[in-house]
Amino acid sequence: MRHPLITGGSTVVTAKQLPAIGMPRRTISRRCEPGGAWRMLLPGVVLLQNGEPADEQKILAALLHAGDDSILTGVRALERYGLRNLPDTTEVHVLVPSERSVADSGFVHIERSRRLPKPRARSGIPTAPVPRAVIDAARRTRDKDTVTAMMAESVQRGFCLPRALSDELEEGRRTGMESLRNTLLPILGGARSVAEADAWNLWQRSDLPECRWNVKIFDANGVYIARPDGWCDELGFAWEIDSLGYHAGTDGFRDTLARNARYAAAGIVVLQTLPSRLRSEPAEVAAELRAALDSARLRLRPDVRVR
Numbered sequence: 001m002r003h004p005l006i007t008g009g010s011t012v013v014t015a016k017q018l019p020a021i022g023m024p025r026r027t028i029s030r031r032c033e034p035g036g037a038w039r040m041l042l043p044g045v046v047l048l049q050n051g052e053p054a055d056e057q058k059i060l061a062a063l064l065h066a067g068d069d070s071i072l073t074g075v076r077a078l079e080r081y082g083l084r085n086l087p088d089t090t091e092v093h094v095l096v097p098s099e100r101s102v103a104d105s106g107f108v109h110i111e112r113s114r115r116l117p118k119p120r121a122r123s124g125i126p127t128a129p130v131p132r133a134v135i136d137a138a139r140r141t142r143d144k145d146t147v148t149a150m151m152a153e154s155v156q157r158g159f160c161l162p163r164a165l166s167d168e169l170e171e172g173r174r175t176g177m178e179s180l181r182n183t184l185l186p187i188l189g190g191a192r193s194v195a196e197a198d199a200w201n202l203w204q205r206s207d208l209p210e211c212r213w214n215v216k217i218f219d220a221n222g223v224y225i226a227r228p229d230g231w232c233d234e235l236g237f238a239w240e241i242d243s244l245g246y247h248a249g250t251d252g253f254r255d256t257l258a259r260n261a262r263y264a265a266a267g268i269v270v271l272q273t274l275p276s277r278l279r280s281e282p283a284e285v286a287a288e289l290r291a292a293l294d295s296a297r298l299r300l301r302p303d304v305r306v307r
Contacts, residue, residue: 011048012060042105062092062108071095071119073128074137080122085149087141130159131168148194156192195241195275206286209234220303225262235296238270267302
C-alpha cells in the first residue's frame, strides 16, 4: 500500500522525506531515472509524477529547496494577490535568511536577506507583502513600462499605498536603485498607468502650473463632474489621456461624450490627448497644453472644487 504522503498529500516532497516513511533509496533513485515515474525537480526535491510540473508545484518545490522560513516574493507572489500587469517570467523568487547556504537552481532564484518581511499566507504559501513583492519584482525587470504598470496597478487596485512602495524601496538600501526611484515618482505624484506616468513626466518638464492627478471634481452644489487624469486647480483646467482602445468602444464613447458634456456645462476647459503622442510628439503636446491653459486664463475660473 502506498503511504498517505504520496496518495493524499503533496505531489512535491523532499528526497529526505521518502526514506523517513520507509521507502528504500534505491527505489527513489530508480523512479527518478529518465523515463521513470517521478522527477527530481530540484536538488533534493522530488515531483511524484512524470511530465512538466504545474506552477503551484514549482512554487512548493522552490520553498522546499529553500528551506524553513523561506518566503515567496516577486512575480509569483503578486499573482497570488491577483495582480495582472506583471513581468513575463518563469522564475520563482524566494527570500531566505541571510545566513542560509542555498543556491539558485533551475527556475528558482534564491535571495538571502537580513530584512525578511512578515509573510502572509496566500493559499497556504508564505508570501511577501505586496510592497516588498513589487519592489523585488521590479529589481529583476529591465523594461521600465512593465515596472510602471506593475507599480500603478498595485496602487490603483488598492493593494498598497504609493508611500509603501517608496518606503520599501528606501528601506532596502541597495545601490543602483535610482532608476526605480525615478520610475516611482509619477506614481507618488498620482499617476495610475503607464500613459499617465508619461503625461506626468511631460508636465513636470514643461514648466507649467501645478497639476494634480486623478482627483475628483465637483460643482458648487457638490454634484460630481469627473475625475480627470490631470487637473490644474488654479485655472479649472482638465487634461484627459484618452486611448482609442477604450474610448472608441460603444460604452467608452458614450461615457466620454457624457463626461465632456459635464465639463462643458461646468465651464471647464479640457484637452484630450492620445497616449501615443506623449512620446511621439511631446513638443507638440506641450504646446497644446500651453495654448489650452492660456484659453483657461481668459475666462473666470469656474465654481468647481476638488474633493
